[in-house]
Amino acid sequence: MTKGPRTVTLVNSPPVCPHDPLDVGVDTSQSGAAHRKLPARQLGETTVGDGPGRRTLLTAAASLAVAGLVGCSSAEVRNEMHTAPPASRTGPAPGAPKAAYQRLMEGNRRWVANALLHPDRDPTRRELLAASQQPYGAVLSCIDSRVPPELVFDTGLGDLFVMRSGGGAAGPVITGSIEYGPMTSGTPLIVVLGHQRCGAVSAAYRALREGKPLPGNLQAITKALRPAYEQAVRESSADPADTMARAQVKLTADALRSNRDLAPLVAEGVLAVVSAYYSLDTGQVEILNGAPV
Numbered sequence: 376m377t378k379g380p381r382t383v384t385l386v387n388s389p390p391v392c393p394h395d396p397l398d399v400g401v402d403t404s405q406s407g408a409a410h411r412k413l414p415a416r417q418l419g420e421t422t423v424g425d426g427p428g429r430r431t432l433l434t435a436a437a438s439l440a441v442a443g444l445v446g447c448s449s450a451e452v453r454n455e456m457h458t459a460p461p462a463s464r465t466g467p468a469p470g471a472p473k474a475a476y477q478r479l480m481e482g483n484r485r486w487v488a489n490a491l492l493h494p495d496r497d498p499t500r501r502e503l504l505a506a507s508q509q510p511y512g513a514v515l516s517c518i519d520s521r522v523p524p525e526l527v528f529d530t531g532l533g534d535l536f537v538m539r540s541g542g543g544a545a546g547p548v549i550t551g552s553i554e555y556g557p558m559t560s561g562t563p564l565i566v567v568l569g570h571q572r573c574g575a576v577s578a579a580y581r582a583l584r585e586g587k588p589l590p591g592n593l594q595a596i597t598k599a600l601r602p603a604y605e606q607a608v609r610e611s612s613a614d615p616a617d618t619m620a621r622a623q624v625k626l627t628a629d630a631l632r633s634n635r636d637l638a639p640l641v642a643e644g645v646l647a648v649v650s651a652y653y654s655l656d657t658g659q660v661e662i663l664n665g666a667p668v
């Protein structure tokens with residue numbers, strides 16, 4: 376793996392800041408994000424995690440470097456983001472949480488009804504996005520091969536930031552990756568997506584119930600899912616692994632919604648954090664909490 380600025384790997388966008396060749400280059404001209412009042416700590420010190428274990432990940436300077444914003448003020452960055460939006464078969468990228476939510480749910484309805492558009496998955500779209508991107512959603516889902524967010528929401532190239540981990544477990548790196556879009560480019564929606572018959576959750580449930588750690592690094596997933604396990608035990612349902620899967624996404628969404636970097640955006644109404652559950656049987660995404668009104 377070659378060494379290089381993290382921004383290039385994460386966003387792969389062109390320079391737009393006159394002071395730094397690594398700026399994010401995310402277009403927000405149709406989203407209204409450029410006009411939003413960003414949180415006081417916007418682009419300053421970045422932290423990950425919650426509660427007592429929460430720790431500072433980056434210094435302010437390092438955080439700016441991660442966002443590719445060294446040498447630019449927030450206002451400069453936002454002004455520089457005014458560029459032409461890429462054309463899309465499904466219209467301009469939604470800029471508000473409710474519109475983004477509706478766009479994703481429309482895509483899921485197409486998936487369920489076998490009426491897919493497969494929008495914006497061609498070389499033309501690739502060319503239009505080569506200079507900038509404007510994802511309207513950030514999705515955290517499980518690694519399960521049957522739950523790819525781009526398919527179950529029928530989205531196209533450049534629509535979503537996607538994070539995937541076993542059981543949707545979210546440590547500092549995943550949390551920071553989820554925060555990236557909302558904090559740097561006004562991504563208005565985060566979806567934390569669990570699913571039916573999750574093997575990672577079931578394995579973690581058994582490991583915790585029987586007190587037998589999973590081998591190697593798999594145990595890290597078990598540890599991350601412990602709060603959901605404990606909630607499932609308290610709820611004592613007929614299907615505790617399924618209860619644990621649902622608890623995991625709700626707990627993760629709650630933590631994101633209230634963390635100190637994202638909470639100001641949620642309070643301002645420019646970001647919604649939704650927990651959801653995907654049915655392998657029907658293809659339907661069921662919203663558990665946080666749907667924007």
Ligand SMILES: [Zn+2]
Pocket residue numbers: 517518519541542543570572573574575576
């Ligand atoms: Zn899973």
